[in-house]
Amino acid sequence: MQLTNKAKLVDRKPMSIAEKIYLPAIFKGMGITFSHIFKKKVTIQYPEQTRPFSPVFRGLHILNRDEEGRENCTACGLCAVACPAEAITMDAAERLPGEEHLYREEKYAAKYEINMLRCIFCGLCEEACPKDAIYLTETFAPANYSRQSFIYGKDNLVIPHPKENPEAFTKAKGLIDERKAKANQQM
Amino acid sequence: MILLAVDWALVLEKFIFIAFIITVSLVVALYMTFGERKVAAWIQDRVGPNRAGPFGILQPLADGLKMFFKEEIIPTSSNKILFILGPSLAMITAMLTSAVIPWGDKVELFGRTISLQIADVNIGILYVFGILSLGVYGIMIGSWASNNKFSLMGGLRAASQIISYELAMGIALIALIMITGTLSLGEMVKQQQEGWWNFFVQPLGFFIFLVCAFAECNRTPFDLAEAENELIGGYHSEYSSLKLGFYLFAEYINMFISSAVMATLYFGGYDIIPFYDESAWGFSANIMALLGAAALFFKILVFIFIFMWVRWTVPRFRYDQLMNLGWKGLIPLALFNMLVTAAVILFLKK
Numbered sequence: 203m204q205l206t207n208k209a210k211l212v213d214r215k216p217m218s219i220a221e222k223i224y225l226p227a228i229f230k231g232m233g234i235t236f237s238h239i240f241k242k243k244v245t246i247q248y249p250e251q252t253r254p255f256s257p258v259f260r261g262l263h264i265l266n267r268d269e270e271g272r273e274n275c276t277a278c279g280l281c282a283v284a285c286p287a288e289a290i291t292m293d294a295a296e297r298l299p300g301e302e303h304l305y306r307e308e309k310y311a312a313k314y315e316i317n318m319l320r321c322i323f324c325g326l327c328e329e330a331c332p333k334d335a336i337y338l339t340e341t342f343a344p345a346n347y348s349r350q351s352f353i354y355g356k357d358n359l360v361i362p363h364p365k366e367n368p369e370a371f372t373k374a375k376g377l378i379d380e381r382k383a384k385a386n387q388q389m
Numbered sequence: 390m391i392l393l394a395v396d397w398a399l400v401l402e403k404f405i406f407i408a409f410i411i412t413v414s415l416v417v418a419l420y421m422t423f424g425e426r427k428v429a430a431w432i433q434d435r436v437g438p439n440r441a442g443p444f445g446i447l448q449p450l451a452d453g454l455k456m457f458f459k460e461e462i463i464p465t466s467s468n469k470i471l472f473i474l475g476p477s478l479a480m481i482t483a484m485l486t487s488a489v490i491p492w493g494d495k496v497e498l499f500g501r502t503i504s505l506q507i508a509d510v511n512i513g514i515l516y517v518f519g520i521l522s523l524g525v526y527g528i529m530i531g532s533w534a535s536n537n538k539f540s541l542m543g544g545l546r547a548a549s550q551i552i553s554y555e556l557a558m559g560i561a562l563i564a565l566i567m568i569t570g571t572l573s574l575g576e577m578v579k580q581q582q583e584g585w586w587n588f589f590v591q592p593l594g595f596f597i598f599l600v601c602a603f604a605e606c607n608r609t610p611f612d613l614a615e616a617e618n619e620l621i622g623g624y625h626s627e628y629s630s631l632k633l634g635f636y637l638f639a640e641y642i643n644m645f646i647s648s649a650v651m652a653t654l655y656f657g658g659y660d661i662i663p664f665y666d667e668s669a670w671g672f673s674a675n676i677m678a679l680l681g682a683a684a685l686f687f688k689i690l691v692f693i694f695i696f697m698w699v700r701w702t703v704p705r706f707r708y709d710q711l712m713n714l715g716w717k718g719l720i721p722l723a724l725f726n727m728l729v730t731a732a733v734i735l736f737l738k739k
Contacts, residue, residue: 228703235432235702245436 260323260338263316264374265360268306273360274335277311284330289320307333314359318352339374402503410487410507418641419449421693425641428697459630467627468534475531476628476635482524483642489513490649491575493659493682496675505659505682506575513574514562517650518555521605525551527639528607528614528624535627543623546708547614550604553715554611558601560723561594564730565654578658586663588655593726595655597719602647604715607640609700613708648692652685659685 220226246253255261266274277294295312297305304310327336346352362370423438423446430437441447463472493505510516525548532544565587569577581587588595604611615623625636657663659681672680706714 231702232698235698238434239428239431241434243436244434247436 255340259340260325260328262318262339262341263321263327263354263359264337264339265311265314265356266335266337267361267364267371269364270303271363271365272302272304272306273310274306274333275311275314276307276309276333276335277314278309278332280330280332281327281336284326285321286324286326287320287322289317289322290327291315291317311356314356316354316359318354319349398501402501403507406503406505407488407507410492411484414484414487414642414645417645418638419453421641421645422452422637423449424693425697425700428694429701432698432701453634456631456634461630461632462627464536464627466536468536471530471534472627473632475527475534476632476639477527478530479524479527479639480635480642482520482527483639483646486517486520486646487649489516489574490646490653491578491658492685494674494678496678498675504575505678509573509575511571511573511576514566514572514577514654517574518559518562522551522555524605524639524643527636531628531636532624535624537627539620539622540624540626543614543616543620543626546616547607547624550607550611550613550711550715553712554601554604554719557597557715557719557723558605560720560727561597561601562654564594564723564727565591567727567730567734574653574658578653578660581657582660586655586657586660589663591655591726591730593722594730595651597723597726598651598655600719602651603696603699604711606643606647606696608644608696610703610706611711612705613711616705644693644696645689648689648696649685651692652688656688 268274277292279292279294282288282290282292291313292311292315293313294309297308297310323338325338328338361374364371364375426448427437427445429435438445438448441451463469488507489510491504491506491509496503496505528547529544532540532542532547535541566572568587568590569580571577571580577587607614615625617623620626625633628636652658659678661680661684668677670677
């Protein structure tokens with residue numbers, strides 16, 4: 203049964219003289235390598251140029267805020283439950299009077315940590331979140347000198363404030379929205 | 390009473406010239422490492438080193454600096470003296486050959502005629518062969534002193550390979566010597582300037598010589614001495630920092646010198662254009678000598694490029710295939726070439 207058209211019959215003919223003296227094959231090979239000198243280079247000059255990500259790329263996480271700068275996360279723990287690598291831990295706290303501008307709901311995450319050494323970037327936390335709070339961005343997981351610094355707290359995760367730092371916010375937000383749109387288009 | 394009059398100006402002029410040639414070969418070897426990486430990159434559709442300085446031209450300096458500052462390890466079970474002698478010997482023998490190569494014609498300077506050749510000895514090509522066969526001692530001593538089986542295997546391979554290919558190289562050269570009737574490299578270049586380049590007379594001989602030169606320089610496809618997939622790193626497994634650098638560097642100088650020898654023997658040396666009398670251009674002797682030196686340098690660069698080109702095309706031979714090619718392929722071919730040349734000379738002289 204033929205599955206692909208890549209199958210080739212084994213050629214057991216004795217070699218011709220041209221094949222035996224080996225040189226024509228070498229010259230042919232040299233011709234091939236020489237022609238590659240003039241071909242287009244595939245190198246991407248990394249710090250200056252970056253490669254576009256696939257629309258389904260999953261990078262580092264962020265914790266989202268709404269348009270007024272309030273944190274979306276209510277510390278329900280669904281992401282931690284969904285996480286197959288058990289990388290997410292959190293402590294919930296109750297919002298005090300006067301903190302309405304900080305947290306959207308009455309409950310919030312006082313501590314939210316993702317261990318990036320455990321995380322497998324599967325994106326299940328993103329899918330589990332009922333409050334649109336956690337997203338995976340198009341950022342690489344950076345290198346670090348100690349294992350401790352791979353545990354990302356709220357200071358590393360929460361998106362920049364939309365009013366205090368609108369530029370950084372739209373940048374972070376834009377990447378997500380653009381990506382989602384692209385992914386939706388493809389679906 | 391003066392028994393021996395010493396021409397001090399000659400000594401000085403030779404001294405300066407030797408220093409100059411050594412500097413040039415070191416700089417060329419330095420930039421060959423860069424060139425090698427660039428050629429490799431181009432052939433593999435990459436860009437190659439381009440970060441250090443404009444177009445990456447400071448890369449060799451950065452590499453050299455790295456070699457200097459790396460930790461130097463001498464294995465405790467090694468023979469310390471021989472361990473240090475190995476790379477030094479490889480380097481010295483690589484440099485020595487440049488003494489008999491005519492780098493250009495004569496130059497008139499300060500009322501003196503200066504020959505652009507360190508020593509025009511009348512056994513020039515024998516000297517080259519003598520030094521070349523000494524070159525393997527650097528590798529062998531290094532591999533023996535490392536006290537490591539894999540290094541020793543690499544050294545053994547290098548030794549047997551160089552001995553095997555030296556034979557074919559010598560026989561190919563005998564055919565050339567029968568035609569030119571001289572062993573002096575300077576004389577050979579003069580003959581080629583007036584007549585044909587030896588390549589047109591001895592294409593087969595040149596080809597055998599080229600293949601053997603690849604083997605003698607330990608270049609791919611004949612770099613069996615340093616097969617990393619079988620022998621860790623080959624003869625230099627135990628070497629680190631600048632001693633390793635010396636071994637690698639000696640290989641590049643060897644390439645430079647053997648390119649120079651090939652250009653001199655078969656491609657007219659400092660002759661600029663074949664079958665053409667360049668004196669018709671009416672330049673002064675000094676300028677002609679410089680142009681000739683530039684022509685030789687260009688030919689050398691072309692050969693170096695071929696060395697690199699082949700390296701990134703042809704994969705490494707297996708050891709038995711290498712020996713087969715040397716003993717059963719090249720030596721009979723060289724003998725055949727010699728006999729045919731002898732017959733033709735005999736026929737034409739009658």
